[in-house]
Structure formats: C-alpha cells, structure tokens
Amino acid sequence: MISAEPYLKTQRVAQALGVSVSTIKRWVDSGMIQAARTVGKHRLIPFSEALRLAREQGFPEANLALLSGLASRPREQGDAGSPVDCLERLLREGKRTEARSFLQAYYRSGVGAVGLADDLIRPVMERIGHGWMVGSLDIYQEHEATETLTSGLRELVTRLGPGRPEGPLALGATTEGDPYVLPGLLGELVLLELGWRVRNLGINLPLRSLAVATLKHRPRLIFLSASYIRNEDEFVKEYRSFHESVAAVGAAVIVGGQALGPSLRSRLLFAGHGDRMAHLAEFARRFSPPAESPMLGDAGL
Amino acid sequence: MISAEPYLKTQRVAQALGVSVSTIKRWVDSGMIQAARTVGKHRLIPFSEALRLAREQGFPEANLALLSGLASRPREQGDAGSPVDCLERLLREGKRTEARSFLQAYYRSGVGAVGLADDLIRPVMERIGHGWMVGSLDIYQEHEATETLTSGLRELVTRLGPGRPEGPLALGATTEGDPYVLPGLLGELVLLELGWRVRNLGINLPLRSLAVATLKHRPRLIFLSASYIRNEDEFVKEYRSFHESVAAVGAAVIVGGQALGPSLRSRLLFAGHGDRMAHLAEFARRFSPPAESPMLGDAGL
C-alpha cells in the first residue's frame, strides 16, 4: 500500500538520501529542491521532489523506503529467487495484490523507473509472452498479468503526481493498432521521475492525431511506442507528415518498440531510438534542464 | 450534490496542506486562518482560506484539489452547470488532475459506483464520442479523456481493495477486438462495492480464453462487455462453446454493450443483459448474499 503521506520533512528526506538535515535545508534554500513552507517556516518537501532528487543525483544507497514510510518488508513466502522469478510466479498464479505490492516494493528499493522497467517488467512480460506462445499460459493469464501491472504502474504514476508545473512537456503515445499499454506507462513514469510534465495520450493513436496534439501543446519531447504496425508503407507516409508538425514546433521524437526494426527505422526521421527505458531516460536528460535550471550550474554532483 | 458543502473541517485542511490537525487548530485560533464555528464550536474553514494558505505555502493549486479529496470547489471557475457539463469541460480542456479530482469527489458524494457510471461517466463519454464524430474534438482528445477517466477509476478500484476474501467471485472481460476499457473498470467497481471479489481480465479477450478462466476460477458471475464484434456468426459460435463451460461450473453470465443488439441477443444464452451498470448491480444483488456496501469514505486520501 502506498503511503498517503504527501509531504516529507527535512529529517525524513535526509535519512532517505543519506545526508544531514543541514544539507537538506541548504538544498531547499538554494532551489535544488522545490519545497513549500509552513506558516511557521517549516519546509515541506513533496514526495515527488525527493524521489526525483534521489534518482537524478544517483544515490545508490538511498533508502527510498524511508521516503514512502515503508518499513523494509520482511521476506515473505514466495520471495525466493530473483525479483523477475518472483514477480513472474505471482503473475502466473494470478495473485494480483501480492504482485502489485511486490512491484511497488521493488520500485521503492531504489532502482527507479528505469530499473523497474528494464530489469523487472520487461523481462517478466517477455517470459509471460513466451509462455503464452508455447501454450503454458492461457491468453487470459497474459491479460491478467498486464492488467495487474497496469494497475500497479498507474498507482505509481498517480503518486509521482502531475510533474513540476514549470517542467518541460513530453507527449507520449502508442501507434494505431498497438494495444500495449505498458510501454507508454513506463515511459510516463520515467519522464515524471526526471521532472517532466507528461501527457500520455494512450494506445492506438493515429499519427495524424498525435500531430494535432503536438501543434496544440508544443511539447519538447515526444515518445512514441510502436509494438505493432499494420502497414509499413502507410505508416512511413503518415510518419513523415507527422514529423513535419514536430519540426514546426521544434520538438524531439524518440521512438521505440519491436515493430521498428532497422529497415523501417532507416526510412524514418527521429531524434532518438531505443529498446529500453534507459535509452529514453538518457535521451530525456539531454533535453530536460539545459537552459532554465540554475541548480546544475553550481554543483557538479 | 457536488456543489454543496462550502466549508472544510480541520482534518481535510490538514491533509491538504501537509500539516497536522493540531497545527490547523492553532492557526485558526491565532487568526492566521479565518474560520467560522458551528454552534458546537467545531471550526469551519472556508475553501477560499484553505486555498489562500496553499498559495502562501507555495503549493500548486492542483495539489490542494487532489489531496483534499475535494468535495466542493469555489464557484470561481468551471463548476457551472451539471456535473456532466463540468466533467466534460475539464476533459475537453485536458485538465487531467482536476478531472480526476472531480470524478472522485463525485463518487464520494454518495452516488456510488452505479451513479458514477450511469449518471456521469456514460453521458460524458457519449458526448465526447459525439464530439469526436462531428469533428469538434480530435481523436487524441478522446483518447486523453479515456486515459484520464481510466486513471481515476483505477485509483478508486485500488482503494476499494481486492474485495472480501469470502465474497463471491466475479470474472469480468471485454470481447475480442473491443478496445474499450471503461465498461470493464466500471463493472469491476460496481461489483467490488457490492462485496464481490473481482478478477477483471481486461479488454480484447477471446471467449475461448474466458472459458478457460471460468473453468479454473469457477466464478459465480461473469460480466462480459461487447462494444464491438468483428464477426457476428463467429461470435455466436464461440459464445455457445463458451457458455457450455459456464454452465459446467454453474456461473451466471450478464452481458452488455452496444454490439449486442436485440437480434444478436436472441441468438445467445445468458442470465442477464443490461445497458447500464444499474442493471449489473441489480442482477448481482440477486446472486450474492446481502452485503453491506463498502462505500469509499472520505478517509481514502
């Protein structure tokens, strides 16, 4: 269960990040952490800010469990094996609540959205997909696994909040005919964690419509997931038209997904491509705080 | 009614501002917050005061709306008209956070899952769908609206929890080729509220696989939503095979969705049919022992 505690005090954040209270206070005062103040001048740090800082600064030993008020979970039954093994087992057995708890506990352990996506969810869903192919799993089990993960990820997305109001904007979408929600959700999570504002337009979106949204919202980044493409030639044609709108507003496109093999990619124009969320994160970092954030100027951390 | 209750109690404000109840009481007593009193000395804090405090503390307004589980908003902007009008406007304008808050506030106002589904979400989505048809809305806006509602509904589902362990089991699914997630989520919400355990197998599920799941989990009820059917004859054939499995475990099937017109329905065997969630609820009540409804209170967030 996700803690309902929305704001953290200095000591909590200090413990979580492994620094002193004084340092947290100084970081807040210098603007590195955006925090509100109580009438009595106490600092209130939004959960999302603490989490963003923890990931951005790359605290490997950050005890993110403290951020959520989550006591370190004792090893329960079923925790044997690697995290991937464990989650796969829970999903196969249809243990939704347990799977969701495990998912969120894993996230809290400090791996961040990228680790969650690339090291846990992706391999698990590959295995489940494989099990479905070879017949050891029924379709409904694959559906149920997706449903469970979707539910857990949406909870995390909601928890991370709408993003920083002044953060750069990213649009996310999945191509027409593509029914896979998980990549879009994971992308949203990754970018939220990096301080972006994200509008995830969901699955099965025609590129024409994504172009309209691009012109209207003028994002700095667009992440497009394509796990399935009905007609490649038609897709390429629509993509080129779409890319004109993108160029018009100066946005960057990063594409991903199994459907975009090398041959197809060679016919498209985009700023980045990646199979993993790590690629998306790396890419986004180059685009996120270059101009406006004074926080990186003083600290070469 | 959504627009009643112009005052907030101490606890609400405390949660919204991220401080304790004691602090709110002290602030009111010291005059920092102007508040009225009931005859029994309870503090009544005008929403505008809470809003002012939130601004002074430096929190974005959206946070306040989200965290206070807002049952009422000031009439400043946007709340004019019926709840349907209001939610439609928020969705059209892409105000996700506000729309989600509104959705949840509406639910908390006591209408229950059935009222939420039939009186708010269904008409709103009909309007949005209509706007898309006539071209006043782009596809991405329809997608975004669905995305927003999905997110809000999932949050409610998660909070209603996995259902009572001893409650009767229901399976939910949406037919193959049907991409609409909302009916399934609403059905899940309705049944959870009635004390059922629910396994929602999600969209785009072949009936063959639903049959397998039925044999394995042996539910008492199956709710099947069909907004789109590719091939009616094939569907009828598969449905009959599916219904054998259903009969084998003694489950009841209730079907719904636009795709199931009268002519098609006459060819199918089911225990119930309904266009509205009220039908599903009524039907489910007959199949489950009288259960107290675990309506979600204000303590959810």
Add this chain to the structure above:
DNA sequence: GATCGAATCGTCCAAATCGTCCATTCGATC
C-alpha cells in the same frame, strides 16, 4: 427522537524544525 461511531473539541508536553554559526572535509589552484 434515540443511538452510535467517527470526528472535533481544548489542553498539554515531548519532539522536530527553525535560523545561525562554526569546524571539518575535499578538490582545485598556486
């Protein structure tokens, strides 16, 4: 109108945070 659980009341005190100052540490530079 009577009843009952949940929320709030007022009051109290321990605990946490405030701002400030200073010693220490760590690189970079001279």
Add this chain to the structure above:
DNA sequence: GATCGAATGGACGATTTGGACGATTCGATC
C-alpha cells in the same frame, strides 16, 4: 605543501509542530 572556495555536518536557543488525553459534537441510521 600551503591556500582557498565550496560543500558538508553538527551544535545552539527559540520557535513550531505533532500526538495523546477525555469530553463533546456531528452525522447517519434506525
């Protein structure tokens, strides 16, 4: 090796906050 600037961690009294307590009020239900 010495020096300097920047960042950190800890200590100080003053202030603010959070939680506990029994009594009271609210609100929903019968």
